[in-house]
Amino acid sequence: MLxxxxxxxxxxxxxxxxxxxxxxxxxxxxxxxxxxxxxxERRGAPVAAFTRIAKEQIRERGVIVHPDVVIVAxxxxxxxxxxxxxxxxxxxxxxFVNSSLSPQQVATQTxxxxxxxxxxxxxxxxxxxxxxxALSALLxxxxxxxxxxxxxxxxxxxxxxLADLGLSPSVIERNxxxxxxxxxxxxxxxxxxGVPQPIVPxxxxxxxxxxxxxxxxxxxxxxxxxxxxxxxxxTFRPVLVPDKCNGCWxxxxxxxxxxxSMSKDDRPVIDYDHCKGCQICVHECPTDxxxxxxxxxxxxxxxxx
Numbered sequence: 001m002l003x004x005x006x007x008x009x010x011x012x013x014x015x016x017x018x019x020x021x022x023x024x025x026x027x028x029x030x031x032x033x034x035x036x037x038x039x040x041e042r043r044g045a046p047v048a049a050f051t052r053i054a055k056e057q058i059r060e061r062g063v064i065v066h067p068d069v070v071i072v073a074x075x076x077x078x079x080x081x082x083x084x085x086x087x088x089x090x091x092x093x094x095x096f097v098n099s100s101l102s103p104q105q106v107a108t109q110t111x112x113x114x115x116x117x118x119x120x121x122x123x124x125x126x127x128x129x130x131x132x133x134a135l136s137a138l139l140x141x142x143x144x145x146x147x148x149x150x151x152x153x154x155x156x157x158x159x160x161x162l163a164d165l166g167l168s169p170s171v172i173e174r175n176x177x178x179x180x181x182x183x184x185x186x187x188x189x190x191x192x193x194g195v196p197q198p199i200v201p202x203x204x205x206x207x208x209x210x211x212x213x214x215x216x217x218x219x220x221x222x223x224x225x226x227x228x229x230x231x232x233x234x235t236f237r238p239v240l241v242p243d244k245c246n247g248c249w250x251x252x253x254x255x256x257x258x259x260x261s262m263s264k265d266d267r268p269v270i271d272y273d274h275c276k277g278c279q280i281c282v283h284e285c286p287t288d289x290x291x292x293x294x295x296x297x298x299x300x301x302x303x304x305x
Contacts, residue, residue: 008073013136018049020140023157044276141179234277244289251281
């Protein structure tokens with residue numbers, strides 16, 4: 001059995017990429033299984049998805065603890081302790097990172113023991129698809145190439161999965177074209193499967209409830225609100241162009257996390273320590289006074305927050 005684990009941020013397409021690989025494998029006659037896991041957070045929060053491919057019935061379920069292949073959709077996840085990107089990775093594991101850095105740079109900066117390969121899919125999506133978040137098809141194509149799936153199967157799987165999301169035929173075709181280019185850029189690798197893995201016990205955590213007198217919503221618990229700096233989640237940050245701002249306060253109103261405050265002259269002030277980079281403010285700004293600016297990997301990708 002081949003086990004692939006995807007890591008991404010909410011909205012980047014890790015879940016759909018997992019489905020694309022599973023569908024492509026199914027089209028080639030394999031038994032396939034894919035499933036995501038994510039919490040209640042909004043866009044930008046760490047998510048994971050799991051794909052298993054085999055020639056016979058798959059009896060395993062749930063989280064993939066010891067993956068054969070790890071696909072990382074956002075390099076900033078590497079420094080996020082909640083993402084656990086390299087959990088279960090050893091020297092036989094193939095690790096793909098969506099990054100502008102070389103495999104050697106990633107391996108050196110992260111001390112990853114796996115076999116690292118990289119490609120800047122975000123830049124490719126910006127230049128050839130025209131959208132920051134159009135990564136699902138590209139991630140699926142790269143993962144499919146690494147595990148030896150055929151390009152035509154990937155193409156059909158992209159069409160099927162993106163159609164289920166309601167995308168138009170023209171958009172799907174553009175994604176297929178760029179995905180094919182990524183497929184051809186990445187070289188397949190030899191993956192050693194079937195290695196016995198130790199059984200890791202899972203400890204369940206029982207929730208603790210406060211008495212009714214204290215049962216109101218609280219944000220002061222550890223890992224919540226101001227106690228958890230989420231600025232490292234971003235791939236793009238919103239940046240103000242002061243000359244275009246008309247002081248309408250819409251960015252302040254629409255920000256789901258309350259990280260935008262307004263100055264005395266009605267200009268937005270962004271708390272970058274907690275801004276997740278969801279880009280809702282950029283989308284809602286009527287004068288295009290807020291623009292999306294890509295973070296520089298060398299400065300923020302592996303910062304410890």
